[in-house]
Amino acid sequence: MMASSYNAKEEDGNHPGAANHAGAGIVKSKKPDNTAFKQQRLPAWQPILTAGTVLPAFFVIGLIFIPIGIGLYVTSNNIKEFEIDYTGANIEDPCYNCAKNFSWNSTAQCFCTVPFTLVQPFESNVFMYYGLSNFYQNHRRYVKSRDDSQLNGDRSALMSPSKECEPYRTSEGTPIAPCGAIANSLFNDTLQLYHIDSNGTFNEIPLVKKGIAWWTDKHVKFRNPGGNNNLTVAFQGTSKPVNWREPVFKLDPEDPENNGFINEDFIVWMRTAALPTFRKLYRIIQKKSSSTPTLPSGKYVLNITYNYPVLSFDGRKRMILSTISWMGGKNPFLGIAYITVGSICFFLGVVLLIIHHKYDTRNNSADIPN
């Protein structure tokens, strides 16, 4: 028994041979220090959660949240937004034919026109979005299917893209630039907006395509290989993504600066959406003068070059016109949420007050003043 439990090691270094340490032990007392930390007496705040103590917090939260919510709600309501679905899923839709006949392989472009009416004028800058529904841009394999180095202009990555891009990595032996499924599925509808005058003339509304992407994306994250001088040379030896009609350096025939990987539409598309129903900024309609609204009320026509098939996966395409406030686009949810939570807090506060008055009287020992 004596032997069974002998343990030399854990005895504060009392080794079976080192008992002479005990000599030092006599001098040095083992008495612990009397410090607040070691004696666990640090000064502390000890809140006790009872109806009485919590009560103010609920009221305060309620009182703060409700006004904020109202403010948000009002702000959101002031934002003007117009949305039009041009998918052409139904037979009466103007784009029905395009939608029905179109596939990724077809070479001929299909055009359709969607008329609409703005009841209210849009005052400040108007943001034009295209929206897709049921499009799972957040699919795990889809999200991964890109090569950021290639997009950043890395030459080696350009010629041999990352494996993540499979199966959109190479096309008949030549590397695809830009590779990957995201790039391959680039949204390629072209939208044009016409305002119909009172006298019936179609005025094309100028759509600005600069500044729709994040500044950092455009200038840091996305770069063309070998500088921006001659994109055709730079992209030599690569092939276009399977679904594309034009190679990447011919994305924007109008603005040569907007070609290659730094094409803003491309950049916007490459920023994969979080949710299956999403919108992406397409163009900006800038306010011309302070006197006239950016988009006056009236009749408009949306001209669509219908290239992008979504019906196969039950998708929807929309065009959205929206003004913007400090808190972004139109979204009454947050305001409602604030009001709801604030009200609940207030309500619970009242409940607590009742509880406090009914039950807490015996329990107010904590409140007894010194």
Place this chain on the structure above:
Amino acid sequence: MARDSEEDPKAAKRQRKRKQKENKTRTVHANILYDHAKGEENPNRHYANNKIKTTKYTVLSFLPKNLFEQFHRFANVYFVFIALLNFVPVVNAFQPELALAPVVFILSVTAIKDLWEDYRRHRSDNEINHMDCLVYCRVERRYVEKFWKEVRVGDFIRLRCNEILPADVLLLSSSDPDRLCHIETATLDGETNLKQRQVVRSFLDLDCDFDPLKYNGIIECEKPNNDLNRFRGYIVHRSGRRDALYKENLLLRGCTIRNTEDAVGIIIYAGHETKAMLNNNGPRYKRSKLERQMNVDVFWCVIILLVMCLFTAVGHGLWMFQYGDKRPVFDVLSPEGTDLSPVMSAIYLFLTMIIVFQVLIPISLFVSIEIVKICQVFFIHQDLDLYDEETDSNLQCRALNITEDLGQMQYIFSDKTGTLTENKMVFRRCTVAGVEYSHDANAKRLAMYQEMDSEEEECPSRGGTLPRRDSVGSHQSAKVVLRSQSTKSHRRTGSRAEAKRASILSKHTAFSSPMEKDITPDPQLLDKVNECGSQMDFMRFHSQPMSQLPSDLADVLDFFVALTICNTVVVSSPNQPRQKQQLLQPGHQPLLHPRLLSVLSSPSAESTLTKLDEEQNLQQAFSPVPPQYDGRPLSAAEGELRYEAESPDEAALVYAARAYKCSLVRMRFELKSPVKTIEDFIKRFTPSRLTSGSNSSSSSSLVTNRSFTRGCSSVLSSPSAESTLTKLDEEQNLQQAFSPVPPQYDGRPLSAVEGELRYEAESPDEAALVYAARAYKCSLVGRLPDQVTVELPHLGKLSFELLHTLGFDSTRKRMSVVVRHPLTDQITVYTKGADSAIMELIRPPDTGNSKGKRHKKILSRTQHFLNLYAADGLRTLCIAKKVLSKEQYACWLQRHLEAETAIQGREELLFESALRLETNLQLLGATGIEDRLQDGVPETIASLRQAGLQIWVLTGDKQETAVNIAYACKLLDPEEEILTLNADSQEACAVLLEESLHYIQAKFLCSSSEHTTTKSYHSNVSPFGIYTPPPPPSSCPPAPPAVHQLGLVIDGRTLAYALDRSLEDKFLAVAQSCRSVLCCRSTPLQKSMVVKLVRNKLKVMTLAIGDGANDVSMIQVADVGVGISGQEGMQAVMASDFALPRFRYLQKLLLVHGHWCYSRLANMILYFFYKNAMFVALIFWYQFYCGFSGSSMIDQWYLIFFNLMFSAFPQLITGTLDKDVSAETLQQLPQLYTNGQNSEEYKPYMFWMNMIDAFYQSLVCFFIPYFAYADSDVDLFTWGTPITSLALFTILVHLGIETKTWTRMNWLCISFSVSLFFTVALCYNAYCPTCFSPSNPYWSMQRLLQDPLFYLLCVITPAAALLPRYFYRACQGTLFPSPVQVGRQLDKLPAETRRNILSLSGVKMGLPLGPKPHFLSLGKTSFKGCNKKQQQQQQQRRGLQTDSDKELPSADKDTLPYTKDAAPPASKDCLDQTLDASSWITSTPLLSPSDGVQFPPDGDSFCVKYSRGSEDRLKSDQSS
């Protein structure tokens, strides 16, 4: 020739090798026989050297070995599996390298911890390896200093006093005259007493220094093993002689040489093969209850994980399926370009989801728990309140991972002696020959100590405490000062405690506080002793035979002689710490003195010398030992003799000694008795027989046996004892005539001599008895293995030749010594032992003659007094003696020697031999020793009991003693009834238990109505104070059948029956309904069986606390074992999980630290589960919006480091520092402990509640951002980052709600966490635009911080998520406040108010067991008014309480079958009515008719005693 010699060693080597393999022995040759200690030829080279390496790893082996060990943990394997899964392209979810991070992190944290520990071990190894020792060097022909690690098996090593043994050494030589070497084994077993080791027999008679060069033996011994108490082997000399080796010859590594100037030995085992190292097993690993519970929930987490993965996988399959053949653009083909079927991708996805959801199984939980526990242990270590100043020891946590179990204890099993009591044995009173000596003065003195102690505790004055000892009335102060001067480390300015500590540490004598040492003698007895001494003196002077001494006086003398010599006490002197009394010292000198004189007093010195000569011849004829081996260095003898040489006669002796080179030891043997009896021969051949211990291994060589048998016949033919006696008388006569010694000794101030003597005993009882005898001037002055020297009043020093010592063992419960009485020359056996053991062995008095009558009277009176002592709570010991005739002795001796020399079953044979000897004893008397309660024991027990802990005391003491100690420490209450179970047989026990159960049920039924009335009564009366709630809700797990005011006392024998499988359930049922249980006379095994039974059957948490070796098994069995690092060695401590200096510290350890540790850890674990579930659920919800594709909006970095870094620290701080209730309140309101007992902080449903809450919170955290960003142009990670931040905020605020104590650390840590997250996020998002594929969160955080929406989300989401919990906590705090919360509210009150309330509630709450304070109700008035009101109410309540006191018994009378007033017959009637009890159940109001013992002290308490005695007892009961 050359070839031969070349081959020979090889062959020999092979042979040896084979031999080594075949034989289970080790052969050790001396290294010096071989040229190179490490050479090829050295036969010892295969043995381990003395370099120790306790490290686990080397630089190279660290990584593989450590990893291998870590992968023994299942969790680690799991996480590695997941990390590796990530490398499979089809299923991978994260960047594979990144996914390794958590596993690598966890593994490396553990590895670093291991590395650090190993490094510390390495350093301490190094230190030890480089210690110095003296090893004989062949080349230099002297001992040279070497490092320990260079020592090898077969080396000769020289050991000096106070040196530590570097290896296991066979003792070959010692400077001690008796060839002894004293060692202290404190580092091995913690026992502070000295142990004697003896030189190997063949070297015993060496008269000069041991010369290694002459050594030529070969040692054969056992293979290394870890049995500290066994060593067998033999040494073969060149002459072919074999000598056996025993454990008495072996000095173990780690022990310290004491009292021996110089010793030489040969190393047998070295390094890791030493017994000490083989005994070195690692720390204990226990799994706490909380952890077990946690593991269940981890298992549940796994289930949840699998369900979630399965759900997602099915969802993904369906999602794929709905598209059919039309593959949408976003559904990317597999890398190979092949189309995946929905089923296959579902299967792949299942694996992916396991990776994504891996966080649900908290990888860092295990590491965090370990860290928190280490911190908790640190804080427990640092607690000032658990530090004992007297012994300079604080609590030791030996098991690091069960701190939280301390907060969940339900049963405490305590040892009594040394645990509840101080184990400071104080002699209180004694009875000799039937006469009681009450020692009133002694009692007063003890009372004074007690007062003094309490005084000093109240006003601890520094400095002036030592002189105060004067008031004791003895010469104490002088002694204390003397001692303090002799000890270096003592600081005189120190406090009393410090002084005491210093003295304890420096003295190493454990059992000798002044309280124990200074016994005030009873004047009556002192007179008798003096009278006896003077008569003896007179008789000796007149050469009357000693047998004429009046028998009562003879008994007195024998009594004290027995007290003095019947023990194993070692005498030492404080002036030379730990040095045994050397012969040179005056204390020892007379040992020889009278003998020398007696020799010289023979007619002529010449004749003596011739006689001596003859004897030597004779001796040589019998002994093969060459004479030159005899004895000790001549110079020493010379010195000593010179000291003596005052008379010319002595010069002759010096001459004689010189001439014959004869040792004094030897002379002692030779001159002792003129008759050459067989003993002398035997002694010469079997010296080891003289060493202590009945089970000590002893000589067994055939030579001895033969010589014995030869001798035995010569005994019978030897001159009769009569002649011996007369001869002796003659001598003494002469001695008287020549020697003026006795008066001289008398005249010497007794104290001066005694004060210098110090007794070292193995048990405190022995020391107490020796000190007691010293008070009567019968003092032990020296003990040698073969001789005990005693100083008696008027008679001077007498040497008793010690023939045998039959050591104490717990089965016999007694010890005996066999001595030759120097005065009568009779062989006398003195036995000392437990009264039950001795009383059975007393020779039945022969009633015929007057002597017999006297004996009978003594017997009965002693029994009477014994009962009285026991009733006083004293430990009783009986002293008896027996005179053996030579023939009897010779016969016994023969068989005893056979037993000693037996190879097989020696222990049993020795035991039987002892039994044979200890019969037909003659009772001398009995002693009562008080074992004082430790400070604060009653209070601690009371508060532990209030805390709802059931306390059982398991003791080996006799029933009466135990019961009385139990009363003293408030374990039993005089108010409560006591069930005493004593049964003689299994059946009787069964019936007893049955009846007790019935009785309890009947009582319970009767009292239940009364119970409820009292309850309502309680709540009505006190509008002010803490209410006793309605009976505790069914939550307390196996609602024990309401515990009554009942105490159960059961004795060992009955316990043995009750622990039988068939009865254990009944026994438990009875025990459970009793408030306290006392098991007396229980063996260590029974103790552990009881603990095991309770633990396994009742499924409760058990704590065993004890201090001695007999508690070890109990300590090991219990869930938590606590050892008292007291005086009975360290065995209990070694076996324990926690070691306390004192019992009373248990209160704080359990009530405060246990509570804290439990609640902290429980909360942390729950929080951990919540946190992980909440975080993972976020991703789960997202699956509904990403086609169940396993995508995650939370960046992989955040996902992986969230648990490890961002949210890790606050919970650690809270888990370490959070205090729900302050230490003061926890101690003042022990009821709060039930919180942990019922596992109220962590119940199974709480896990699910937390899970539900986690899912709710994650829903909020997911859907608020979801709706806020619905149909917007937000991208995946710009949306995911706010969610991560929100989750972090929510989790931290959640922790904030659960945190009870906010210190600076909490604030710091939370802000650190938040800032860490944002810093990391900002850096990470700015670092590289293209790395970190697939997520590319470049600049998202930066943009988010510019977005007001982000801030708006940050405000509302945590608020919405935590609203329910916050509201629930608030409502709970008001509507159903837990007791803990009441405690916290009390904390908030100013100290004085709190004290008032607690003192009030203490009155109230102390009454029923484990009430929960439900409402702390105070009047609404301000507290100043309250104080008065309070007092009034208190008075009022007191009044009421006394009323209730009056009322309650009357209620009892109506309902209870037994009442204190009712006469036994009445109660019997009642019992018959109610229970149909059989007649042998007797209800006795605690008066056992046979001996008239009364207990409990106040006889008016009611008590039921069941006893199933033998049949005659039964009859007598019926007849009476």
